[in-house]
Amino acid sequence: MLDELKIINEIWNLIREKGLGYSVVPSSFDDACALPIGDSFLVFTNDGISESTDRLPNMTWYEFGWRLAISCVSDLAAKGARPLGFLVSLNVTRRLDMKSILEIYKGIADCAKEYGFDIWGGDIGESKEVVIDGFMVGVTKRPLWRNGVRPGDLIAISGELGLTGAAFHYILQGGTGISDMRRIYEAAYRPKARLKLGMLLSELDGVHSAIDLSDGLSRSLHEMARASNVKLIVRERSIPIAKEALEYAKANSLDPLSLALHAGEEYELLFTLEPSCWKQVRDLCNKIGVRVTVIGYVEKGYGVYLEGKEGLRPLEEKGWIHLRE
Amino acid sequence: MLDELKIINEIWNLIREKGLGYSVVPSSFDDACALPIGDSFLVFTNDGISESTDRLPNMTWYEFGWRLAISCVSDLAAKGARPLGFLVSLNVTRRLDMKSILEIYKGIADCAKEYGFDIWGGDIGESKEVVIDGFMVGVTKRPLWRNGVRPGDLIAISGELGLTGAAFHYILQGGTGISDMRRIYEAAYRPKARLKLGMLLSELDGVHSAIDLSDGLSRSLHEMARASNVKLIVRERSIPIAKEALEYAKANSLDPLSLALHAGEEYELLFTLEPSCWKQVRDLCNKIGVRVTVIGYVEKGYGVYLEGKEGLRPLEEKGWIHLRE
Numbered sequence: 001m002l003d004e005l006k007i008i009n010e011i012w013n014l015i016r017e018k019g020l021g022y023s024v025v026p027s028s029f030d031d032a033c034a035l036p037i038g039d040s041f042l043v044f045t046n047d048g049i050s051e052s053t054d055r056l057p058n059m060t061w062y063e064f065g066w067r068l069a070i071s072c073v074s075d076l077a078a079k080g081a082r083p084l085g086f087l088v089s090l091n092v093t094r095r096l097d098m099k100s101i102l103e104i105y106k107g108i109a110d111c112a113k114e115y116g117f118d119i120w121g122g123d124i125g126e127s128k129e130v131v132i133d134g135f136m137v138g139v140t141k142r143p144l145w146r147n148g149v150r151p152g153d154l155i156a157i158s159g160e161l162g163l164t165g166a167a168f169h170y171i172l173q174g175g176t177g178i179s180d181m182r183r184i185y186e187a188a189y190r191p192k193a194r195l196k197l198g199m200l201l202s203e204l205d206g207v208h209s210a211i212d213l214s215d216g217l218s219r220s221l222h223e224m225a226r227a228s229n230v231k232l233i234v235r236e237r238s239i240p241i242a243k244e245a246l247e248y249a250k251a252n253s254l255d256p257l258s259l260a261l262h263a264g265e266e267y268e269l270l271f272t273l274e275p276s277c278w279k280q281v282r283d284l285c286n287k288i289g290v291r292v293t294v295i296g297y298v299e300k301g302y303g304v305y306l307e308g309k310e311g312l313r314p315l316e317e318k319g320w321i322h323l324r325e
Numbered sequence: 326m327l328d329e330l331k332i333i334n335e336i337w338n339l340i341r342e343k344g345l346g347y348s349v350v351p352s353s354f355d356d357a358c359a360l361p362i363g364d365s366f367l368v369f370t371n372d373g374i375s376e377s378t379d380r381l382p383n384m385t386w387y388e389f390g391w392r393l394a395i396s397c398v399s400d401l402a403a404k405g406a407r408p409l410g411f412l413v414s415l416n417v418t419r420r421l422d423m424k425s426i427l428e429i430y431k432g433i434a435d436c437a438k439e440y441g442f443d444i445w446g447g448d449i450g451e452s453k454e455v456v457i458d459g460f461m462v463g464v465t466k467r468p469l470w471r472n473g474v475r476p477g478d479l480i481a482i483s484g485e486l487g488l489t490g491a492a493f494h495y496i497l498q499g500g501t502g503i504s505d506m507r508r509i510y511e512a513a514y515r516p517k518a519r520l521k522l523g524m525l526l527s528e529l530d531g532v533h534s535a536i537d538l539s540d541g542l543s544r545s546l547h548e549m550a551r552a553s554n555v556k557l558i559v560r561e562r563s564i565p566i567a568k569e570a571l572e573y574a575k576a577n578s579l580d581p582l583s584l585a586l587h588a589g590e591e592y593e594l595l596f597t598l599e600p601s602c603w604k605q606v607r608d609l610c611n612k613i614g615v616r617v618t619v620i621g622y623v624e625k626g627y628g629v630y631l632e633g634k635e636g637l638r639p640l641e642e643k644g645w646i647h648l649r650e
Contacts (some may be wrong), residue, residue, distance in 0.1 A: 004449050010423060015444050019433040023410060023443040025431055033446045035410070035462075037362060044445060048414040050452035055581070085348060085360070089373040089458035091413070097333060105336050109343040118348040119340050120369060121358045124329050127375035133414035133448070133458035135371055137360075158559050 006293050007156070026145045030227070032075050034143045041143050043081040047071045048133035055130075056171050056188055061100045063189045065107025065132070071214055072136035073115050074193035074267040078212040079145070080202020081138030083117035083195070092268050093125035104132065114193055141201050148209035149228035153272035155296040156281065159196050161217060162245025162256060163187035165263030175252045183244050187266070194269045201269070204284075206277025215320030216264035221304045224270070231301030234315065236308040238295040262318040272298060351470045355552070357400050359468045366468050368406040372396045373458035378457075381513055386425045388514045390432025390457070392551040394580050396539055397461035398440050399518040399592040404470070405527020406463030408442035408520070413459050416452040429457065440520055467527045469596070472538035473534035478597035480621040481606065483519050486542060487570025487581055488512035490588030500577045508569050512591070519594045522615050524604060526594070529609075531602025541589035541644025546629045549595070556626030559640065561633040563620040587643040 015021045025041075026035040032045035049055070059067075069086060076083050082215050089107060092101060112119055117136070167188035170177045178184075186192075194212075201207045209228065211220045217239070225232050241260045249256035273281055278294065286294040296307070305312040342347045349358040349456045350366070356591070357370035374380070374393050384392075394411060401408050413433060417426060421600050437444055492513035494500045503509075511517075519537075526532045534553065536545045542564070574581035598606060603619065610617040621632070630637040 007417075007423065007426055007449055010427060011447070014430050015434060018438060020434055020437055020444045024445050031446075031448070033410075033412075035445075042367070044410070044412055044460075044462070046412045046414050046446070046448050046458075048416055048448055048450045048458065050416055050450060050456075052453050053451045056360060058457075076466050085358075085369070087358075087369055087371045087460060089371050089460075091373055091375055091456050091458075092332075098332065101332055102335060102339055109340060109345055112345055119345045120349050120360075121356075121371070122336070123356070123373050124332055125370050125373045125456075126378045127376060127452075127454060127456050128377050129453045130377075131416050131450075131452050131456040131458075133371075133373065133416070133456075135369075135412060135414075135459075135460035137369070275636055 004035050026147055029066065032079050035185050040139055043076055043138040043140060044135070045072055045075040045144055046133060046135045047075065048131060059189055061103035062107040065104035066111050066190060068132050069108045069111035069135045070191050070193050070267065072134050073195055074212040074214055076136060076138040077193050077195040077198030078210045078269055079138070079140060079143045080198050080210065081143060082199055083115060083136055083138045085118045085120035086112060086136050087120050088122040088132060090122060091125045091131040092206060093128060093130060094126065096130060109311050115193065123126065140202050140256040144202050144207065144210040145208055146211045146224045149224050149230050149298055150208050150300050151230055151300045153208055153298040154169055154275055154278060154294050155232060155234060155298060156292055156294050157240065157268055157270050158197055158290050158292055159268040160240045160291060161260035161266055161268065162241045164219045164266045165259030166248035168243045168263060169252065169254065173266045178244060178247045178251055180244065183242065184248065185200050191265065191267050193267045194290065196288055197285065198269055200284055201271055204277055204280060205307045206274040206280070208270040208272050210269055210271035213266040213270055214264065216262050217264065217270065217320035218261045218315055219317050220270050221315065222317040225302065225304050229302060231299040232296060232304045233299060233307050234296035236306050240293045246278065254271035300305035351472055355470050357404050365464055366584045368401055368404050368463040368465060370397055370400040371458060371460045371502050372400065373456060375592040384514055386428035387432040390429035391436050391515060393457050393459045394433045394436035395516050395518050395592065397459045398436065398520055399537045399539055400518040401461060401463040402518050403521030403535045403594055404463070404465060404468045405523050405535065408440060408461055408463040409457060409525055410445035411437060411461050412445050413447040413457060415447060416450045416456040417532050418453060418455060419451065419616045419643065421455060425479055440518065466529050469532065469535040469538045471534055472552035472553050473547045474549050474597045474623055475533050476555055476623050476625045478533055478623040479600050479603060480557060480559060480597050480623060481617055481619050482565065482593055482595050483522055483615050483617055484593040485565045485567035485616060486585035486591055486593065487566045490584030490590045491570045491573035493588060494579065498647065503567065503569060503572045503576055508567065509573065516590065516592050518592045519615065521613055522610065523594055525609055526596055529602055529605060531599040531605065535594055535596035536597055538593045539589065540589040541587050541591065542595065543586045543640055544641065544642050544644035545595050547642040550629050552585040554627060556624040557621060557629045558624060558625060558632050558637065559621035561619060561631050565616065577607050589644045606643050
């Protein structure tokens with residue numbers, strides 16, 4: 001089975017064997033990297049989407065452009081970095097008209113206005129389907145990584161989960177809708193990133209690590225456990241699930257916990273912190289109007305476990321993994 | 326006709342109308358941009374290639390990876406910037422095997438070793454054909470742009486032209502080969518960038534502008550004329566054409582001047598300088614073993630002209646323009 005995680009590992013090994021990859025932090029694999037400049041860090045991230053894989057049915061080109069930009073903003077948010085500029089590689093087909101191309105850029109430009117970054121440049125080429133890649137540069141005094149988790153930390157999460165899972169099920173599998181679909185649609189077609197939260201978290205020394213949920217909660221937890229070599233225990237009943245997701249799950253006989261754990265493309269932040277820092281984090285989240293929930297804790301050891309009524313059970317790593325059957 | 330130049334113009338207008346694009350230099354369109362940091366500039370560039378458009382027949386995946394990286398190195402060379410790091414967005418198909426993916430990265434890694442930059446990170450996604458986008462970060466004290474040309478400047482060029490034109494004709498149109506095809510093959514499958522030259526030129530205040538020839542000489546001249554609003558006059562007989570290109574043109578009844586003017590993907594540098602700086606540039610090129618030729622001069626006015634036996638005639642803008650019929 002040729003999947004994204006395997007490919008990344010092999011590529012990373014190759015790069016290291018060539019003596020490369022050492023001039024930036026972190027030393028382990030992450031979805032961004034940082035270059036120390038003076039007393040700050042420039043943070044670089046890139047993300048790509050293709051029409052066949054990432055453009056949902058009825059997704060406008062405007063939303064497709066927004067989706068590319070927001071995934072980069074979310075990556076930087078998880079590092080606690082303020083985005084500065086964005087470069088876009090646009091690979092378009094001959095059948096795409098000028099209006100559609102400009103719609104992609106309008107989505108990107110509106111995202112830039114909303115999150116305060118600039119569009120610095122780009123490149124245009126031709127391919128058999130529309131593929132756009134974005135490169136975002138940000139800045140922070142203290143980047144957060146997925147490899148900073150420490151035994152004794154609490155595991156916390158912003159917002160509520162399950163909306164994207166419900167949206168994907170509804171759009172891709174033709175599920176039964178509920179009376180108010182607004183937040184479910186928004187999760188899929190016009191997602192937001194937790195930028196302000198991420199930037200504030202990076203200012204708190206008691207916050208040790210962060211990752212966004214663009215690959216889904218279960219995979220993100222596993223990424224953290226792998227990068228930090230720790231045991232993460234998540235209390236099943238603590239996972240905050242949006243009421244629309246609960247309602248949608250009921251209407252479609254789905255397990256709401258699965259929607260929350262394995263959907264991917266949720267742009268909430270998962271982070272760990274010293275217990276003594278919790279009050280500060282909670283007050284800060286109250287101030288900026290972001291729900292925050294402690295969903296578990298970290299121990300020495302390895303792996304990711306769900307704590308339910310029957311004790312601990314390993315949490316399967318499922319989510320949005322490209323190229324996996 | 327929907328072509329790359331039109332698309333770029335429309336996108337640029339849209340970005341400016343949104344009040345974006347102002348936090349970097351240059352203010353006009355270029356293929357890279359720079360962010361002032363202390364007394365230096367970080368320079369950012371990106372480039373993308375797709376299997377259907379850019380992978381020549383018999384081009385290995387290794388060469389495909391090299392080709393992506395070298396085009397970014399060449400962009401930075403034209404700005405006089407030393408490359409620091411590279412991020413790669415790899416969009417692959419399900420039929421591409423691990424070996425091929427690693428070959429792409431080997432080509433990139435070997436280019437990194439040769440030109441002294443690091444591989445900082447990347448992203449992997451899935452698409453219907455292989456599309457890879459690269460994002461390179463460099464540094465310089467004084468970036469050179471295509472908009473710096475001044476009336477009175479000399480126009481100079483590194484190396485010899487026509488090899489890529491010959492290669493493309495041979496590979497894509499099945500031309501008749503000549504006895505020694507080595508440099509012709511190298512131009513197409515394993516191009517080099519003029520990095521050392523570009524970095525040295527940026528240290529000379531008398532050098533006012535530079536651009537690489539990745540889009541071909543005629544288009545690059547027009548880009549310079551547009552960006553700087555000047556009249557460029559190129560002496561037909563001064564354009565340095567490689568002897569293999571002359572020989573190839575003869576064997577195939579082609580106009581060698583056309584091969585030199587309109588081929589694209591030549592990674593030589595085109596630059597302009599004060600006449601008083603010429604001796605310094607020539608000596609410097611001698612020292613690093615790079616041929617350099619004055620091919621023309623700059624006047625007030627607008628446009629690009631060839632100076633031949635019958636006087637001046639406008640030089641047509643032809644080259645490698647994506648999406649143009």
